[in-house]
Amino acid sequence: MVMEHDELKYPGSRRVYVNGLLYPELRVAMREVTQEDTLFPDGRVESNAPVRLYDCSGPWGDDDFRGNVETGLPRLRESWISRRGDVAADGEGALRASDPAAPPTQRSYALRGIITPEMEYVAIRENLGREQAFKAVYDCFPNAKSRPEAAQILLDELGTGMPRPSELEAQAGFSPASMTDRANLCYQHPAENRPGGRMPAYFTPEFVRDEIAAGRALIPANINHPELEPMIIGRNFLCKINANIGNSAISSGIEEEVEKLRWAIHWGADTVMDLSTGADIHRTREWILRNSPVPIGTVPMYQSLEKCGGRVEYLSWPIFRDTLIEQARQGVDYVTIHAGLLQRFVPHAARRATGIVSRGGSIIAKWMMIHQQENFLYTHWDEICAILATYDVAISIGDGLRPGSIADANDFAQLAELEVQGELTRLAWAAGVQVMNEGPGHVPLHLVPENMRKQLEWCYEAPFYTLGPLATDIAPGYDHITGALGGAAIAQRGCAMLCYVTRKEHLGLPDREDVREGVVTYKLAAHAADLAKGHPGAQVRDNALAKARFEFRWEDQFNLSLDPHRARAYHDMTLPHSGAKKAHFCSMCGPNFCAMKLTQEIREQQNIGKSQLK
């Protein structure tokens, strides 16, 4: 698998960087999509502001970047970390906390009231292109005395939902006819009113710090992963998605894994989990970390078991502990640990329709069966937390008893483990460790709210990170979609990150196209949830794309979409001529039968959209 350069480029886009205020040296990467002008039938021309989008691709997405896989990415965070003065190199070049009592974790800083560069970075990142959108709508408020005043009006209103153009008309001194298009462009539906939701109108570094201190959010950022571009996981931010990569006994090599990483983040994976179980686990991970601008997660139990030659009976706390330290020193940003699966839950799980389907869960369950002892991850939790705090590795508390079928959803075994996850969350927080909780799995849509409600309550509002959940079992081959249904439903209610599922789930190993389809599917599910949650920057992109569609700006419609290559390819299949990209109709109805075109005629007759200010 060799990456074609073209496939990794977004058409009509350029990389832009936004500087910090607290930390002026910060350069937060975004992708900016430029747009064509709107051409009115009467000859008028109006420009369309560029749209700024969240960008996970790191330096790989910057045309000017000249690095390569062998040299790895620039060490963006190196100076941020060293300047804090609280870490020291161990004997072999890895950093660790100088003073165990003051762990170098984002949680610890947040609790001490420190706003880190990582926090400002994510604040800027979460705001997307909102300032940009404000500028475009500024002229909607001709009576505002100054640009800042107009911006403030918009800030206030975008936070709770921008008024519709028809409502704006009621405002004195405001000329509606001229503003319809631009006001529509900034319109944002009021958010759903969710208990505990506190989506701000604008993300500030202080807001980020506060959310992290409260445990409602985390920035997975190992001090040994300086290549990382910080991102935040929490329900009052954009919903994130994770893509899994990793070789297994039956699959792939190292170069292929790095290519998979680049491919996944190109399409928008916010974090990547390396679930390798085959040979060369350590070396594979090294390549991935040194080339990854996104947080890397692992399940250390897999490598531990490899060290035992796959024999569960040989597993032990020392083997696991050493593996955990090895991975933490290497730079892994978060680890899944199935510490909530207790011995007494196993008989309940074994009696289910589909038993235990989590790999990590079934390993530890079998270990407990063999040794007739309590889960050593649970009994050594304090030591685990101490190790992770030393490097700022975040914990993703695994759900070893997640349901593997609709039948098993929300059953005793699942919920019993969730309660223990809550208990472990508090202990980890006390050790200064950042935490999230993993969740199901397979859940019918009407049982999704119960999952979210209980997780928030029992786990003290720690971020939830679910696998799907899949809303039905009957669609193997389409499980990216069954998972997106449940994923959107739970993210809408506050789930902070969705682990993607590919269409090969339950059937085989995903290839390149499966990863692309899977990532894009979860991006759209996460975005649908962001709209529902009322993330203040979410609807800007929908509005811009809808306007482009309405005005038959085909290229802009493609370029603003999650997968411009596919959108364009599908258009080409019916209307391949390049002239069709300028056509004021599409293939669905043909030139004489176009609803959009008819509406434009009606609009023109009514003089709507014509500027009366000019």
Place this chain on the structure above:
Amino acid sequence: MVMEHDELKYPGSRRVYVNGLLYPELRVAMREVTQEDTLFPDGRVESNAPVRLYDCSGPWGDDDFRGNVETGLPRLRESWISRRGDVAADGEGALRASDPAAPPTQRSYALRGIITPEMEYVAIRENLGREQAFKAVYDCFPNAKSRPEAAQILLDELGTGMPRPSELEAQAGFSPASMTDRANLCYQHPAENRPGGRMPAYFTPEFVRDEIAAGRALIPANINHPELEPMIIGRNFLCKINANIGNSAISSGIEEEVEKLRWAIHWGADTVMDLSTGADIHRTREWILRNSPVPIGTVPMYQSLEKCGGRVEYLSWPIFRDTLIEQARQGVDYVTIHAGLLQRFVPHAARRATGIVSRGGSIIAKWMMIHQQENFLYTHWDEICAILATYDVAISIGDGLRPGSIADANDFAQLAELEVQGELTRLAWAAGVQVMNEGPGHVPLHLVPENMRKQLEWCYEAPFYTLGPLATDIAPGYDHITGALGGAAIAQRGCAMLCYVTRKEHLGLPDREDVREGVVTYKLAAHAADLAKGHPGAQVRDNALAKARFEFRWEDQFNLSLDPHRARAYHDMTLPHSGAKKAHFCSMCGPNFCAMKLTQEIREQQNIGKSQLK
């Protein structure tokens, strides 16, 4: 496009027919999937009952059917219709009501207390294979005195959710260890408690009659479409899906349209709308109707406009009326009529972000602009209803002002039309016509419930039939998925039928694979909603598939899925050897690392699943 026979066969399946009780001559078609035995490690063998599935493919899905496209399908309903003695042939061979005061509509029969063969047919159809599932679990109740008694216990319990195996254990005289698997197989989660939901434990013909009389459901079944296998649309039944076909100026021929029909119903389209706008509209429709076992819907405005050479200004009530009669005489089962879009709503719609995106809506809006007159579909509503009642054509009241973007969702124009749809619903009901209401479109997830709530309230619980709705605008190329997100969310709340959207939506015309992907995607969304609504037969299929998955019965897992060909193909990609279909592991983790296998070992150690009765 020539259909390969293999592509239209479901592996491991056979056609079965279930007879009626009120009408013993009824033969309700179902598909039965046979399953392999479960092989336990200790050498025991247990059989797995076959699973009966809803089947839309009609005679085309019966291996013994020897007909062809030229001769058309058998006229299943001919004798049912003639025996009622209330219709007569007109001069040219079409049937019509003999007495306008007693229209031959299912609504009229229902109101008069008559249970028609169509009603019994759909009752049997909706029960799916539940009797079959009961038999499989019968032995779970060894203390029940008789088979009917056991069946009654199950009936009672399945209606409100079957207890979990762990709860069954509490019952005296019940041996849990032997029953785990089979009890899991029948487990059904309690339904979500929705206002107005009245999902029964078992569908009876009387229940069907009552729902139709109340207007909560309809059986679209034109007396001139005797080839139809009746199906019901209503929120207390299985959620249905519609697929659109139809040629346009840029596309296809007649044979191709019939092939598209067969392809769509093979994958599970419950109704098909013929949206042809090109040449040969009448003849295309004739071929489709004579070969369709599912209801055919149209938008008569399209053909009316063709008759005017595409010139909206030439449209008139007489042209539309004649077209409506032509289509009703031919056998069209339901028609979309955009009568709710009133003149005063047009300025509101024109000021939207994306104006009017419904083709029918924009045609009538332009007509009103040109003629400065009220919508002639609204002003002639009584005459429209009288025509449709004469042939039992159902009305699908169009939503010409459905939002074409997230920005326009739930706005004044959309909701204003919805209120008029309610008014028109009552008038149509009074004329004996069966009614459903069309709905959006593009709606963010948090605004979906408002759509459903207002439609139920304002349209007196008439069935809702939505296009998607699409949960975001940013994913052209993936709009089958954005539509499935909104579709599952609204169907879960009671939307009765979802119009599919293909991945080519907004971009081009769907091909064969797009139709397959689109239909399967909407089937899974509808099924996810049926699980949430607590349809008593829904979870049986999930449970059977999950059990097959857990026991590594790969062939059964494929055969029970919505798209067995794809499921098998994806498995083949990683593990192509036929032996892998018997392997007790899969490609995700490899043979030494399988969660399912580990759980089975734990289960065996705990003696779970071993029969103690034998």
